[in-house]
Amino acid sequence: MSYTFDIGDDTIWGPANSVAHIFLGTVKTLSEEYRLPSGVGDDLMGMVEIDPVEFTAFVQRVLAERAQSLHLYKSMMLDGILPLLIAMADRGKLGLCARSPEESV
Template identity: 30%
Template sequence: MSQLFEMDGEILWYPSNGPARLFLRQVSVFEAEAGRPSGIGPMVNDECRIDPAAFRPFANALLAWYRTTTHPVMTAMAEGFIGTVLVLAERAGMELEWRTPARPPKSLSPADAATAVKLAEALDRRVDDLRHASRELGRSMTR
């Protein structure tokens, strides 16, 4: 048996029960981390509707959270869920905020500013890696 996740009448994902159940159980955890609602509704009659007005800001909030969370265990635990969200967002044709401009505060010394820019670039590379991983994951996510 399978579940389906849809947005505006378009099926974004048609997983089996196990992955759907695990994904839905993680939603509240990441809503708390992102500080906003996901727009991912409850499963009703094997269907889960996703509200695009809430989902896009949620996906972008997850990207911002991931970009600033450097603890390796936290990022490892988050990557599967966030990767799944990114697949759904891209399938829905949503524009995501993959980059944050690297603008260090003016009060930093030139050396500290250069370090801040390098850190921002490293975090952007990590987000690029997540983007690539989510695209690979998408190949396994049935529609």
């Protein structure tokens, strides 16, 4: 079994169940930490709808947090999720952009 993460009619990611659960837990934690909606909808029997506006703002915030972080372990954890968030935004054609040189690394 696997999940589907969709923006409208387009599936942007289809991970295995265990990978999806880890991703959803990480996104939920970051959303709570930054007090910002992630744009990642509820799990509806393995189908998750992404709100493109909220998700873009969320990914931009995670990028900014990583760029500003001086904490080694925080940086390492964000480095684990950011490639996936960026890839999903790219597949969804959401138009992310680096706002500083640190964000483009």
